[in-house]
Structure formats: structure tokens, C-alpha cells
Amino acid sequence: MTDRFISIGVRDAEVTADIGMLAHEIGRPQLLRISGTLRIRMPEADRIDSTFDYKRMVDAAKALGTHRIALIETFGRLLAEACLEDPKIEAVEILIEKPNALPSGTAFARVALDRTGANADALSAGGLA
Numbered sequence: 001m002t003d004r005f006i007s008i009g010v011r012d013a014e015v016t017a018d019i020g021m022l023a024h025e026i027g028r029p030q031l032l033r034i035s036g037t038l039r040i041r042m043p044e045a046d047r048i049d050s051t052f053d054y055k056r057m058v059d060a061a062k063a064l065g066t067h068r069i070a071l072i073e074t075f076g077r078l079l080a081e082a083c084l085e086d087p088k089i090e091a092v093e094i095l096i097e098k099p100n101a102l103p104s105g106t107a108f109a110r111v112a113l114d115r116t117g118a119n120a121d122a123l124s125a126g127g128l129a
């Protein structure tokens with residue numbers, strides 16, 4: 001049978017993170033908003049062990065938030081790589097927003113990776129707005 005793929009994910013999960021490149025940011029956790037689209041094979045059964053529990057992506061983001069990271073790009077890449085450790089995930093697109101970084105506007109980084117490690121541009125086309 002032809003493989004069928006679907007997307008699952010989370011939008012706008014809020015985590016605190018030791019993030020930022022400036023001296024005054026170090027050791028002062030800040031809010032990040034995390035959205036992720038995960039491309040998986042259609043689950044064969046109506047059971048959580050047939051799919052990827054999207055709570056795990058939020059848990060991985062919370063865990064990353066305890067590590068000192070300078071750039072939101074790095075945070076996004078590490079979270080994408082953590083998701084791809086599960087073989088159920090074919091490709092992932094992560095959007096990291098740092099709502100309080102700028103006096104106006106929202107800073108963000110978007111990272112799209114597939115299982116080959118390449119940028120997953122195809123996902124971007126149909127991924128997060």
C-alpha cells in the first residue's frame with residue numbers, strides 16, 4: 001500500500017528558556033512560543049503508541065529551555081533534531097517566537113529539517129503560516 005502521511009503538531013506552546021546573546025539575558029529565563037509541525041506516517045491503529053505524542057515535543061522544548069543557548073535559531077535546530085530522533089517522524093518544521101525580544105514586532109526563527117538532515121522545504125510550503 002502507498003504510504004500515507006499526515007501532519008500533527010502544536011501551536012503556541014509557551015516555555016521559559018535561558019535564551020539570548022546579550023550579557024543581561026544570561027541566566028534570566030525568557031518566554032519563548034513554540035509551534036511545530038511533524039510529518040508522520042498515518043497511524044495504523046487508533047492508539048497513542050501508533051503515533052508520536054505531540055506532548056513530547058513540548059517536553060523537549062521545556063528541557064532545552066534549561067540549557068544556555070544564545071540564538072533562537074540554535075534552539076529551533078536542536079528541537080527539530082530532538083524530534084527527528086523518533087523514527088516515526090519523517091520531517092519537522094519548528095517555529096520559535098521570542099515575543100519580548102523587540103519593542104515592536106515578534107522575533108522568530110523557523111527551522112525545517114527532514115530525516116536526511118536536509119532542509120525540508122516541501123513541508124514549509126504546507127506547514128505553519
Ligand SMILES: Nc1nc2c(c(=O)[nH]1)N=C([C@H](O)[C@@H](O)CO)CN2
Nearest residue numbers: 019020021022070071072073101102
Ligand atoms: N538572528 C538573531 N538575531 C538576534 C537574536 C537571535 O537569537 N537571533 N537574539 C538577539 C538578542 O538575544 C535579543 O533577542 C535581545 O532582545 C538579538 N538578535
